[in-house]
Amino acid sequence: MSEQTPLHRTTSPFSAIRAIDYTVIFVRDMVAMRRFYQDLLGFSLLRELSPNWIEYRVGGNTLALARPSRTAGDTPTPSGSASLQLAFKVSAPEVELCADELVRQGVALLSPPTDQPFGHRTLFFRDPDGNLLEVFAEI
Structure with missing residues (x-):
């Protein structure tokens, strides 16, 4: 019976990543954050999937404002942090x-x-x- 040798990968599959497609900011105050990014900074609204998920186009990237839900049950970051x-x-x-x-x-x-x-x-x-x-x- 021969011993099996584990496969050693020479490159990571993550080396295929070429860019950050979108960034999500988990928000505490959606109304204030939306006003800030859309009205004050003037970012172009890309789409609003729900009141809890809003996307803006920033150059070639997407910046999303979201309330944590499905994948992140984390408690919100404390105020002042x-x-x-x-x-x-x-x-x-x-x-x-x-x-x-x-x-x-x-x-x-x-x-x-x-x-x-x-x-x-x-x-x-x-x-x-x-x-x-x-x-x-x-x-």
């Missing part, structure tokens, strides 16, 4: 324009437009659920 950080890339002059618009809309900036030593101009702020958002440009 960020669940994620999203970074949105723009041109260098647009960083300042975005900062001005956020301030005009009453959004507090965590960090004003700042040139970083690693070659980015960054701007940080939070969405209504407390997630950390960044607008940046390569400089």
Whole structure:
């Protein structure tokens, strides 16, 4: 009786992944989050599958706002805690324009437009659920 040798894979099947197709933000306050991403940031509504799942087109990707349900029975992230950080890339002059618009809309900036030593101009702020958002440009 011969011993069977386990198959050793030389590459991961996940190496076939070429892009992030969509990102889901689990929300606490859908009304405030929708107003923020759609009205304030001006993201284009892609589709609304239900009041608990709304998708926006952001460049070549989809950003979905969702209330946890089928696959995630997790308790909501406590208020005051960020669940994620999203970074949105723009041109260098647009960083300042975005900062001005956020301030005009009453959004507090965590960090004003700042040139970083690693070659980015960054701007940080939070969405209504407390997630950390960044607008940046390569400089």
